[in-house]
Amino acid sequence: MLIYGWQRQLHTLATLTAYCGTCRCSGPHGLRKFVTKFSLFFIPLFAVSNEHYLECPVCGVRSTVPPRDIPNLVAQASIQPSPGEMIRTLPRTAEPAWPDLP
């Protein structure tokens, strides 16, 4: 008998100060990585999906983050942005509106 399935893991990569486009709250948003791994006999073998998103602590809305922006966002986590430089999330659009990151 073959026992297989999927194991899901949630990792918090950083905490960023951002502005939520849904509840208009500005504050610390968790940059999270959600990984789904294929497991065989309860042993996780390989990732079948990776999803990165910013999560609003107030309303819980998740904004998808493109993988290419993850290193820059993690580097920004230690910097306190001014209100004009704050990341703004727009979760209701197909593509999140991110400022051009260096």
Ligand SMILES: [Zn+2]
């Ligand atoms: Zn919100």
